[in-house]
Amino acid sequence: MLVACSFRTWLPALALLIGAVIPVSVAMCATPATQPTLVVSRSIGEGPADTRYDYYWKLLDMALRATEADYGPYRVEKVDLGGRHEEEEVRALEAGDKITVLVRGNVIGLERRLLPIRFPLDKGLLGYRVFMIRKDTQPALNKVKTLDELTRFSIGQGAGWWDIQVLTNAGFRVDTGATYEGLFGMLAGGRFDLFSRGVMEVGEELNRFGPAYPNLAIEQNLMLHYPLTRYFFVSRTPAGKALANRINEGLERMLKDGSFDREFNAFKASFEATIHFKKRRLFRLESPFFSPETPLARKELWYDPLSER
Numbered sequence: 001m002l003v004a005c006s007f008r009t010w011l012p013a014l015a016l017l018i019g020a021v022i023p024v025s026v027a028m029c030a031t032p033a034t035q036p037t038l039v040v041s042r043s044i045g046e047g048p049a050d051t052r053y054d055y056y057w058k059l060l061d062m063a064l065r066a067t068e069a070d071y072g073p074y075r076v077e078k079v080d081l082g083g084r085h086e087e088e089e090v091r092a093l094e095a096g097d098k099i100t101v102l103v104r105g106n107v108i109g110l111e112r113r114l115l116p117i118r119f120p121l122d123k124g125l126l127g128y129r130v131f132m133i134r135k136d137t138q139p140a141l142n143k144v145k146t147l148d149e150l151t152r153f154s155i156g157q158g159a160g161w162w163d164i165q166v167l168t169n170a171g172f173r174v175d176t177g178a179t180y181e182g183l184f185g186m187l188a189g190g191r192f193d194l195f196s197r198g199v200m201e202v203g204e205e206l207n208r209f210g211p212a213y214p215n216l217a218i219e220q221n222l223m224l225h226y227p228l229t230r231y232f233f234v235s236r237t238p239a240g241k242a243l244a245n246r247i248n249e250g251l252e253r254m255l256k257d258g259s260f261d262r263e264f265n266a267f268k269a270s271f272e273a274t275i276h277f278k279k280r281r282l283f284r285l286e287s288p289f290f291s292p293e294t295p296l297a298r299k300e301l302w303y304d305p306l307s308e309r
Contacts (some may be wrong), residue, residue: 035072040064040243041099043089044078050180051208052201055267056103056121056230062259063250071246087160090114093235100243102233107162107289115236117244118295119251120229122200123264123303127228130202130275131219132187132195141219147171147283150222153193156183162289163196166226170285181209188213196224199305200267203274223280226287227294255300268303277305 042060045053057076064074079098081089086104093102093114104110105126106118133141137153144150151171157164159176167174175192177183184205187195197205202218210216232247234240254260295301 038064038072038074038243038246039077040074040101041077041079042101042103043081043092043099051204053103055200055263056232059121059251059254059260059263060101060232060247062254062263063247066250066253066259067246085160086158093233096235096237096239100234100240101247103230104233105162105228106231106291106294108291109162109289110233111291111293113236114233115240115244117232117234117248117251118293119231119248120295120301121232122230122267123301124227124229125200125268125303125305126198126230127225128199128275128277128305129196129224129226130199130280131222132184132197132202132205132216133193133219134188134190134215135217136215137193138217138220141222144222145281150283155194155196156187156192157196158183166285166287166289167196169288184209184213184216188215194219199223199275199277200271203271218274220276221280223277223282224285225282226285227290228287229294264303272305282306 040060042057044050061076064076068074081092081098089099089102090104090110090113091097093099102114103121104114106116106120110116131141141153147170151173154173154175155167156175156177157167158180159178161176164174164176175186177186177191183195186192206216206218232244234244234247251260254263
């Protein structure tokens, strides 16, 4: 039997129904865009002219952008720490003082102090090292055939750089300088013979410092290798862990959609022709700092420039 209901009869029920549906609808329509903007702070390094990390900072921006729809808006701020020593930057991140993310080599001591995002940003290319030299040193280096012969030449490094122990363990005499920029002047002035540089750094550095020191050049025939890549690092705090999760998720999405490899290949192409990997005599060194947690099993994360040698 049909029961006739007047408007006044079912209006209260309708009001209750609408009251229940509207909050759900509003919640479903809420987007990450309504969330507060995440501010990510990073150091400008040795100064505005220091472009060694531009590739890595571009990857950070891409990773954050890749997760914006899920995590909300973000803003990356550049912080001038006054050209602080690398150790001071690490301490600043540990203390939550001014910066929230660093790019550093995957050394085991740093991985214990900070939270590493174990995604090798340069696919291990940082471990391939060539030398900045004085031009008049090249004839003597042309005669080098063994590591023992190479260790007769002194190497310059920055004070506190962890590479110092790798090089001294291999038998090199290492002279240190207080500042990154000052090392080029020390080399030009004959304070040491070789300045070990990452293959992705040396060409740009010669362009930058060569006009001031015209007797500098890239050594033509030799190369060192020890296991090394760069990671993003954050603090071991709840906020740091949340940031690490977002950055890692963004990088994995980039790997899956191909944008990471496209960026890496463009980066590699910018220096590969200058280095001539396969024409160089390679000396492999052991590193006491290599972490057993490095994701070596994920072959898609690594690149071997000598694989077809």
